[in-house]
Amino acid sequence: MSRKKVKQTTQTEILYKSRRRCPICYGLNGDTDIKKGQIAHLDQDSSNNDFDNLAFLCFDHHDEFDGKTSQSKSLQKDEVKKYRDDLYQIFEELGTENLPDLEVFEENTNNVERDKLEFDVYQEKIKIYREIRKFLGLIIRDADIEIKDMIEFANKTDEAVFLFDKDISKLIAEIYHQASQLRYTNKRLNSRYLDVGRERTRIAEENMELLNWFSKTTKELKSHFYPYLSL
Structure with missing residues (x-):
């Protein structure tokens, strides 16, 4: 599949909703620090630029998810999507101030x-x-x-x-x-x-x-x- 560039408005929306936090860092480690990274295609099809198929990942997890090691590390599309959606929900409900770690969020739930x-x-x-x-x-x-x-x-x-x-x-x-x-x-x-x-x-x-x-x-x-x- 030929790579299609993600629209700038879509990139901006993803960066805003994630606040440049990596959902895998958050989902696995409760890490809510701002990261350097890039937008990943969750189905690994670079021509599929649907908003639901995209997520901001830190460089390490982007390489891990996109690379062959994703199989050995068991990073699956639905898993990453769930981490991403949880992170989006937290920002929508709480903003960035006093952002809870994963254990606190699960305890509240x-x-x-x-x-x-x-x-x-x-x-x-x-x-x-x-x-x-x-x-x-x-x-x-x-x-x-x-x-x-x-x-x-x-x-x-x-x-x-x-x-x-x-x-x-x-x-x-x-x-x-x-x-x-x-x-x-x-x-x-x-x-x-x-x-x-x-x-x-x-x-x-x-x-x-x-x-x-x-x-x-x-x-x-x-x-x-x-x-x-x-x-």
Whole structure:
């Protein structure tokens, strides 16, 4: 292929975006010093002057990348392009003042990813808290609970075991058990076969104790979740 001269405007744009820093120096060594160098064709086709195919490299890395030694050194086109794009991004976001080295930049990137993960986990915790509050609200409102609501509650709080310590999983299990007991006592009290007497009184008292338990648990719910949801 015959060599085509890179347009002056293109050269200027590359030098500006790179600030005459070599992306290979930066990518491999975290070196952000200004270098003497020249523009390289990343696909090693000197007739391909597309902007994306060009990068400013220091003389040493230009010779290494263009020469036969590039095979032994494993300097590949996509690798160099990635170093170049990372360097461009840094200059676009931070400029040249207080330019971080590679380790600092990667650490900041990891921190952003970790913060996002923590936010996503927090959102899942909030969902479970709201499902429990909703379930307790139904019981307080109706003094009873439908089986479909119990199934929905179990499904929507199932992942709590992965997000909280054992105390929350234990609380959820206890709420479900007490809800089952409440359904049972209500069913017995509504049965036409349960006559007035000691058994009916005992079940009515148990039913009232359960409702009091749900009222108390609702009031204490925030304190159970405070260690996990406070910011």
